[in-house]
Structures are given as C-alpha cells and as structure tokens.
Amino acid sequence: MTQVIELVEHARASGHMLPDAVGRALAASKVVDASPDPYAPGRWLLRAGSKVGSVAIGMPGSGAPVSVRITPKVPIERLFFLLGYSLDPQGNWRDGQVDVGEQHDLLPALAHAVERQIDRSLRQGLLQGYRTTEESALVVRGRIREADQIRRRLGAALPVEVAYDEFTTDIAENQLLRGAVERLLRLPEVPRQVRHRLLHQRARLADVTPLVAGQPLPAWQPSRLNARYRPALHLSRAVLEGTSPEHMPGGLRINGFLFDMNRLFEDFVTVALRESLRGTDLTGALQDPHHLDEADAIRMRPDFVVYRPGGTPVAVADAKYKAEKRAGYPDSDLYQMLAYCTALGLPEGHLVYAKGNAPHAAHQVRHAGITLHQHALDLNQDPAGLLADLAVLSRQMCADLPV
Incomplete structure (x- = not known):
C-alpha cells in the first residue's frame, strides 16, 4: 500500500517515518526540504517550499512507493487562472475558469483540465x-x-x-497535445476516469509523431486557424515544461508533477503589469538585463521595467511570492531593489508580494533620494479583483497611465 504524505506549501516541518533512501532522494531532488530527525531514527523532517503538486518515490522491486502531495495555499481554480493568464492574457481566463471538475488535488485537477481542453479542441477534428x-x-x-x-x-x-x-495532421500543435497526454498518462494519481479519457485522446492523436524526451518542444504561432486549440496548447505546454524530477541515483525513481509558485506568481504579476500598459505609449520589458557597474561586470535582471518611447526607464518592479521572515518583508529584497533603482536612475522601486503577514510599506533611503515600495497582492480575490489591483499599481508606478 502506498504511503501518502500530505504537506502544505511553506507550512512548518512535520516528521514522517521513511526509508533512508527515500529521505535522501527527497533531499537531493529539492522537491521539499528533507533532513533526518536527530531525536528519532528512521524519522525525517519534511517541509514544503514553493513547489506544489505530487510526486511518487520508489525503488523497483522494493515494495509500495511513497507519495508526497503538496497542496497550494491558494484555491486550485485561482492557481489555474494565474497560470492561464500568464500564458495567454488575451484568452478567456478571466471570464471562464478552467474546468477542473470535482477534483480538489492539484494533479488530478490538472489532468482533468488538460483533457477537457484537448477534447474541446478536437471536436471539429484534428487541425491540419x-x-x-x-x-x-x-x-x-x-x-x-x-x-x-x-x-x-x-x-x-x-x-x-x-x-x-x-x-x-502531424504538425506542432497536435504534437504538443499528444505530448501532454503521454506525459499525464505516466503520472501517478491521475484518476481512473480521467486516465480513461486521456487514453481516448491519445487514440485520436495516434497518427501524430510522439515527442522525443530531451528535445526542444515544437514551436507554433497563434493564428486564426489554430484559435480553437490555444487554451489546450497553453495548458499542454505548461504540463511539458513543468518541474518533474524522474531519475535519482541508486535505482530510485521519482515521478510526478510540480508547479513552482515563485515562478507562477512572478509570471502572472509581470504579464498583468505589461498588459496594463496597452493603449499608452509606454512599453514593459520582462526579465530585462542590465548591469550595476560601469564595467558591466555585475549583471542584474529586474522582473519588470517600464520604458518611455526612446528607451528611457520609467519604473521598475520585482515580484516576490513569499516573504522569508514572519515579522515582515526581508531586507535583502530592499537591497536588491535599491540596486535596480540606482543602476536605472529611478527615484522609486516597487516590490510586489503575495499577501501574507505584512501590509504595504514604503521606505525612503537615506542620502539617495530613492523610495522603495512594498505591495501585497491578495491572491484569494476573484480574477477581476486581482487584475484591478495590478492596474492600480501600474498607475502608481507610471504617472503617464490614464486613471
């Protein structure tokens, strides 16, 4: 019988009896923070970080595997909105939530959502x-x-x-759909009824060339012809690019699917801020490369930089999913933002956090004339509220934006 370990992202460490090989595999894979309990032999202390999802760890011929499930703090429906919007902000993510059915765990919900989107895409036949x-x-x-x-x-x-x-029909779009189906069928904990429907979708895509592991994913370009495929393609790409450690030393195998909430939050915030600039003469650059020093030796990459026509920086922002200390925001983030503002010649910088234990704060740096803002975004809001809050933040960052 499979041993199931339930964890919650960024919760306190909990103790679990595990074979040493499994504990060491978890520690090496960085799926969770894992360390042996010094006071209880055979007991491991596990703490989930920002990765959510589920993995199964086992050794061939050594009995039942161990399943580790990491639940996100945000509702599953909200997580899929963040994912969908960051992949395709012009899609219908804000109007209709991704169909996760009656699934309450992340991996079953993901499998259900992807299968439903693929089914909708193929109702008119395979794209050619x-x-x-x-x-x-x-x-x-x-x-x-x-x-x-x-x-x-x-x-x-x-x-x-x-x-x-x-x-x-053997084109990039169909290859991505088949690749996602094959990937989901290899994952543990996909519900039987969803697995049955995924097998049906694989049969519909039987004439499409399977993807080769380790090779770059095939590229596709949005067009009028593949418009009905777009939601399924974005979710399929998320499945194929998701974190999934599969092989470990010593014969152990880890198989599963994980979302990194740090990356997901960063992508959502920066894409939403860029979208808020539509209709203005300002442009937003994501992961914009710069250097701190005159010799261009110290590299830095702010999450989001706003420019006027001609390339003059207007504002800078960085997204931080989790504050590292319980008393408030970590000081290291302020030092990082101060470096950004100094190098870009900006009087203000903005740090955006997922709402936790600290409210909005603003700090005026001595002898620098720079103000550093720390904002908290409540992810428990509905999609319209989230986007409205980020639109307000855009107006605070850029005086050129219309009210």
Missing part, C-alpha cells in the same frame, strides 16, 4: 497544416535537394533526395 518533409524517394516530389543528391548519391539517379510541403 503544411509541414516541410525531406526524404529519399524513388519518384520526384516537390523539389530535388541538389547538394544532398550529389553528396549522398555520387551521381546515381535513384533514389532522389527531395523536399516537399505535406498537408498533414
């Missing part, structure tokens, strides 16, 4: 498009690749090295 194919053939089709023909065939007439555009 042109794909360039290069092959050796006995008849000429398309154009002859003369350089390859000379190099490979040494004057022989057949076979012919040709290239042609083929109208097919």
Whole structure:
C-alpha cells in the first residue's frame, strides 16, 4: 500500500517515518526540504517550499512507493487562472475558469483540465497544416535537394533526395497535445476516469509523431486557424515544461508533477503589469538585463521595467511570492531593489508580494533620494479583483497611465 504524505506549501516541518533512501532522494531532488530527525531514527523532517503538486518515490522491486502531495495555499481554480493568464492574457481566463471538475488535488485537477481542453479542441477534428518533409524517394516530389543528391548519391539517379510541403495532421500543435497526454498518462494519481479519457485522446492523436524526451518542444504561432486549440496548447505546454524530477541515483525513481509558485506568481504579476500598459505609449520589458557597474561586470535582471518611447526607464518592479521572515518583508529584497533603482536612475522601486503577514510599506533611503515600495497582492480575490489591483499599481508606478 502506498504511503501518502500530505504537506502544505511553506507550512512548518512535520516528521514522517521513511526509508533512508527515500529521505535522501527527497533531499537531493529539492522537491521539499528533507533532513533526518536527530531525536528519532528512521524519522525525517519534511517541509514544503514553493513547489506544489505530487510526486511518487520508489525503488523497483522494493515494495509500495511513497507519495508526497503538496497542496497550494491558494484555491486550485485561482492557481489555474494565474497560470492561464500568464500564458495567454488575451484568452478567456478571466471570464471562464478552467474546468477542473470535482477534483480538489492539484494533479488530478490538472489532468482533468488538460483533457477537457484537448477534447474541446478536437471536436471539429484534428487541425491540419503544411509541414516541410525531406526524404529519399524513388519518384520526384516537390523539389530535388541538389547538394544532398550529389553528396549522398555520387551521381546515381535513384533514389532522389527531395523536399516537399505535406498537408498533414502531424504538425506542432497536435504534437504538443499528444505530448501532454503521454506525459499525464505516466503520472501517478491521475484518476481512473480521467486516465480513461486521456487514453481516448491519445487514440485520436495516434497518427501524430510522439515527442522525443530531451528535445526542444515544437514551436507554433497563434493564428486564426489554430484559435480553437490555444487554451489546450497553453495548458499542454505548461504540463511539458513543468518541474518533474524522474531519475535519482541508486535505482530510485521519482515521478510526478510540480508547479513552482515563485515562478507562477512572478509570471502572472509581470504579464498583468505589461498588459496594463496597452493603449499608452509606454512599453514593459520582462526579465530585462542590465548591469550595476560601469564595467558591466555585475549583471542584474529586474522582473519588470517600464520604458518611455526612446528607451528611457520609467519604473521598475520585482515580484516576490513569499516573504522569508514572519515579522515582515526581508531586507535583502530592499537591497536588491535599491540596486535596480540606482543602476536605472529611478527615484522609486516597487516590490510586489503575495499577501501574507505584512501590509504595504514604503521606505525612503537615506542620502539617495530613492523610495522603495512594498505591495501585497491578495491572491484569494476573484480574477477581476486581482487584475484591478495590478492596474492600480501600474498607475502608481507610471504617472503617464490614464486613471
């Protein structure tokens, strides 16, 4: 029988009896903070950080695996809104929540949501498009690749090295959908009824080339033709890019799916701030590279920088999902923002946190003429409230924005 360990992100450490190999695997994988309890042999202290989801740890032939489930503090529906909006802010994420059915845990909810979106995408049939194919053939089709023909065939007439555009369902969009289905089918804890529907979707995509592990994901471009695919494509890409440690030394195997709430919060805040600039002459740059010193030796990368036409910086912001100390915001964030403001020549900087134990704060730096703001964003609000709060923050950051 599988041993199930339930944790909550950023909660206090709890003790659990685990085989030493499993405890060491958890510690090495960085899924959670894991350390042996010095007062109880065989007991491990586990504390979840910002990664949420579930993983199963086991050794082939060594009995039942250990399942670790990490629950996010925000509601599942809100997490999917943050994810969907950051991937596609022009989509319908704010109007209709992602369908998670009756699932209350993250991984089953993710599997259900992805399967439902893929099903909606394929109701009108598989999308087709042109794909360039290069092959050796006995008849000429398309154009002859003369350089390859000379190099490979040494004057022989057949076979012919040709290239042609083929109208097919084996295109990037369908490959991503199949890749997500295959990935979810390998994960533990996907409910039986959802797994059955995923197998049905895999059968519909049977003629599509499977993705190769370790290879870059195929690229696609939004268009009128693939509009019905877009929600499924964004969720599928999230599945394929999600954190998933799968192999560990010593024969142990870790399989599962994890979201990093730090990255998710950062992506949502910066994308929403960039969207708030629409209709103005200001532009927003995400993960904008700069240097602190004149010799360009000290690199820094603010999460979000606003520019006027011509490239003059107007404002800078950094998103921080979790304050590190219970008494309030960590001082290290202020030092980091002070460096950003100094290098960019800005009088103000803005730190955006997920609402926790500290209210809004503003600090005037001595002898610098710089004010550092710390804002708290309440993730328990509905999507409209979240976006409204970030719009207000944009107006505070940029005087050029209309009220």
